[in-house]
Amino acid sequence: MTTSEFDSYRPEESGRAFGRRRDRRRRGGRRGRGGGADGSREMTMVEDPQFSSYYGRQVVKAPPWGHEIGAYLFLGGLAGGSALLAAGAQLTGRTRLRRSARLTAATALAGGTVALIADLGRPERFLYMLRTVKVTSPMSLGTWILSGFGAGAGVAAAAEADRVTGGRLPLGPLRRLLHAAEGPAGLGAAVLGAPLASYTGVLLSNTAIPTWYASRHHLPYVFVGSAGLASGGAAMITSPVREAGPGRVLACLGVVVDVVAMERMKASMHPMELEPLEEGAPGTMVKWAERLAIAGGVGTVLGGRWRPTAVLSGLALVTASALTRFGVLDAGLDSAKDPKHTIEPQKARLAARRAAGITGDSITTVG
Amino acid sequence: MSRTAAWEDPSAELHWEDQAQPRKGFFTDTSICIGCKACEVACKEWNRNPTDGSFELLESSYDNTGALGANTWRHVAFVEQDRDRITAARESGRQLVSLGMPGVGPPESAPSAGGAAEPPDLLAALEGGEQMDLTPPDTDEFRWLMSSDVCKHCTHAGCLDVCPTGALFRTEFGTVVVQADVCNGCGTCVAGCPFGVIERRDDGTVHPKAEREGAQRVEQDIPHQGTANKCTLCYDRMVVGETPACAKTCPTTSIKYGDHEDMVETAEARVRELHDRGMTEARLYGANPDDGVGGIGSVFLLLDEPEVYGLPPDPRVATKDLPQMYAAAGLAAAGMLAGVAAAFLGSRR
Numbered sequence: 033m034t035t036s037e038f039d040s041y042r043p044e045e046s047g048r049a050f051g052r053r054r055d056r057r058r059r060g061g062r063r064g065r066g067g068g069a070d071g072s073r074e075m076t077m078v079e080d081p082q083f084s085s086y087y088g089r090q091v092v093k094a095p096p097w098g099h100e101i102g103a104y105l106f107l108g109g110l111a112g113g114s115a116l117l118a119a120g121a122q123l124t125g126r127t128r129l130r131r132s133a134r135l136t137a138a139t140a141l142a143g144g145t146v147a148l149i150a151d152l153g154r155p156e157r158f159l160y161m162l163r164t165v166k167v168t169s170p171m172s173l174g175t176w177i178l179s180g181f182g183a184g185a186g187v188a189a190a191a192e193a194d195r196v197t198g199g200r201l202p203l204g205p206l207r208r209l210l211h212a213a214e215g216p217a218g219l220g221a222a223v224l225g226a227p228l229a230s231y232t233g234v235l236l237s238n239t240a241i242p243t244w245y246a247s248r249h250h251l252p253y254v255f256v257g258s259a260g261l262a263s264g265g266a267a268m269i270t271s272p273v274r275e276a277g278p279g280r281v282l283a284c285l286g287v288v289v290d291v292v293a294m295e296r297m298k299a300s301m302h303p304m305e306l307e308p309l310e311e312g313a314p315g316t317m318v319k320w321a322e323r324l325a326i327a328g329g330v331g332t333v334l335g336g337r338w339r340p341t342a343v344l345s346g347l348a349l350v351t352a353s354a355l356t357r358f359g360v361l362d363a364g365l366d367s368a369k370d371p372k373h374t375i376e377p378q379k380a381r382l383a384a385r386r387a388a389g390i391t392g393d394s395i396t397t398v399g
Numbered sequence: 400m401s402r403t404a405a406w407e408d409p410s411a412e413l414h415w416e417d418q419a420q421p422r423k424g425f426f427t428d429t430s431i432c433i434g435c436k437a438c439e440v441a442c443k444e445w446n447r448n449p450t451d452g453s454f455e456l457l458e459s460s461y462d463n464t465g466a467l468g469a470n471t472w473r474h475v476a477f478v479e480q481d482r483d484r485i486t487a488a489r490e491s492g493r494q495l496v497s498l499g500m501p502g503v504g505p506p507e508s509a510p511s512a513g514g515a516a517e518p519p520d521l522l523a524a525l526e527g528g529e530q531m532d533l534t535p536p537d538t539d540e541f542r543w544l545m546s547s548d549v550c551k552h553c554t555h556a557g558c559l560d561v562c563p564t565g566a567l568f569r570t571e572f573g574t575v576v577v578q579a580d581v582c583n584g585c586g587t588c589v590a591g592c593p594f595g596v597i598e599r600r601d602d603g604t605v606h607p608k609a610e611r612e613g614a615q616r617v618e619q620d621i622p623h624q625g626t627a628n629k630c631t632l633c634y635d636r637m638v639v640g641e642t643p644a645c646a647k648t649c650p651t652t653s654i655k656y657g658d659h660e661d662m663v664e665t666a667e668a669r670v671r672e673l674h675d676r677g678m679t680e681a682r683l684y685g686a687n688p689d690d691g692v693g694g695i696g697s698v699f700l701l702l703d704e705p706e707v708y709g710l711p712p713d714p715r716v717a718t719k720d721l722p723q724m725y726a727a728a729g730l731a732a733a734g735m736l737a738g739v740a741a742a743f744l745g746s747r748r
């Protein structure tokens with residue numbers, strides 16, 4: 033590199049965009065060839081060698097996942113929780129709750145599936161997901177769970193829709209079959225509903241994305257909590273208060289699980305893995321998710337038996353769940369973009385292992 | 400004891416049966432890379448990969464390629480360093496030795512570098528056996544690190560593990576390849592790779608920008624659009640016994656190609672030789688089968704910490720922790736079931 037001891041006497045160049053320079057602050061000592069020789073700032077940069085990186089460029093790559101995936105995470109959880117509520121309602125004879133929860137489950141599932149397909153690079157090849165069953169791929173297992181769930185939830189919702197329309201769906205002889213199948217189908221969907229809500233945590237964690245990988249022991253709990261409060265909230269919006277009791281309880285349980293698991297997850301992370309969850313837009317989303325979840329939970333406890341407050345609380349809960357999913361998704365994507373989130377935790381864990389006397393598993397060796 | 404014995408054969412369980420071949424790999428010796436980028440060009444040409452970006456200067460020394468990606472399967476990194484950084488690198492390499500890094504075999508057993516053309520020997524031969532000063536022509540004031548990065552063809556490949564379609568597969572040579580006609584572009588592999596190698600091809604063109612002013616982009620411009628792309632270790636050349644394009648074109652033999660076992664041995668011999676010459680900054684990257692990815696197929700010799708070259712210092716394939724993750728997800732799902740049951744039992748009408 034071309035710094036010299038006289039660099040600091042050079043006049044500061046004013047036209048230089050500050051942000052760009054800051055981006056490349058951790059470059060391990062270099063200077064742009066195209067001028068912009070700001071010696072003094074270069075010097076401070078060298079004095080602070082927390083870690084070096086290759087021109088501040090990312091080490092791992094963020095997957096090309098847009099907000100469709102955030103929507104899928106949210107809708108999948110909502111669908112799974114709603115199918116569970118529907119099954120409970122089915123078994124306890126709550127017909128209004130059963131109807132609204134089944135319709136919610138099927139609608140959310142359809143939306144989630146469309147979002148998932150839309151995010152593919154080659155959407156027309158969506159069915160290739162079912163070419164194989166691969167245990168090492170949460171995406172593969174998840175697609176199978178989604179497909180099985182979809183079949184069950186679809187049949188159950190179709191039967192509900194048929195009843196709502198007063199038997200006017202053009203089903204012909206299939207109607208009897210449909211109504212015979214709706215009970216087992218609803219229960220089948222419920223069995224797959226919980227895994228549908230929790231596997232997405234593994235989908236994110238089983239990656240090299242620092243913030244997601246670091247959340248691996250806690251994210252499934254956060255996600256089932258979030259699914260519980262979303263489906264409970266949706267039930268409070270769509271069902272009469274008389275029947276929505278289980279939805280209210282599930283929502284409150286979900287709030288507790290979501291908030292506690294999120295706190296524990298954050299506490300278990302390296303500061304550099306945690307940062308994207310607390311700062312920037314994802315940080316704001318996660319923060320508001322918690323506030324809305326708590327507000328919705330309190331609203332449910334205090335006003336859940338009065339329809340207007342129940343609907344308001346339900347809306348707060350559903351929004352909280354969506355914010356959690358988008359926040360976690362975006363925090364991970366952000367964590368891939370700055371190499372510090374990858375390099376610092378890795379260096380720390382390598383140093384910790386070395387300090388503990390474990391030296392045999394380093395990727396750098398000498399001979 | 401030679402550590403090469405402990406390497407796991409990545410394609411062992413894959414029923415290649417009688418088609419199975421010895422594992423192939425690279426040894427990229429960055430200490431003799433001259434940064435000519437011939438490998439980048441050869442790779443682009445052989446694989447007909449589209450261009451990346453718009454010919455911007457990236458202000459990162461002579462690296463205007465940027466990084467590995469869907470359209471760039473070899474990437475030559477350039478790092479400029481001053482005396483302080485050289486000293487630090489030398490020291491960190493020395494520390495690796497004093498940590499008792501594994502696998503120091505007896506120096507005598509080192510093969511006379513199979514395939515590795517040793518410049519000193521060559522020179523000595525040219526000069527008629529006359530002994531020469533073998534000190535590398537380095538000054539202590541600055542140095543230029545150049546390194547040709549490539550897909551690591553990991554023993555435990557994160558990209559391959561998470562691929563839901565089976566588009567990514569392990570070849571009979573132990574390498575990792577995407578089948579472009581199967582991949583549906585879900586992008587999971589991009590997140591799964593600990594080295595940031597594989598990427599979905601969402602853009603790019605085979606014509607330079609200057610030539611398509613105002614022209615409509617036609618479909619054929621971008622082969623395999625929307626699918627994941629990365630180095631195939633030139634699978635198409637390998638099956639007919641050819642050397643990969645990048646290795647074949649490398650004028651300094653910085654990129655060596657061959658049986659993985661030989662590559663690791665060559666690398667180990669080389670790093671010992673450099674240490675003997677006092678270049679304690681030299682170290683191997685990915686030559687340890689016990690590391691977080693089970694060792695890599697394309698071993699590197701680096702002259703500084705991996706992160707200086709943009710490589711992760713302690714990569715770990717996430718699938719190693721997958722059983723615990725599934726256990727957590729299972730518990731969470733069971734808890735959710737219990738929660739719903741409690742919700743119904745606990746609320747009367």
Ligand code: SF4
Binds near residue numbers: 557
């Ligand atoms: S380096 Fe990345 S893309 Fe290459 S084999 Fe390993 S995990 Fe796959």
Ligand code: SF4
Binds near residue numbers: 565599
């Ligand atoms: S993008 Fe293609 S290669 Fe990558 S995981 Fe998805 S299907 Fe497999």
Ligand code: SF4
Binds near residue numbers: 441443629634
């Ligand atoms: S082996 Fe082939 S595909 Fe891989 S970097 Fe070299 S030339 Fe490119």
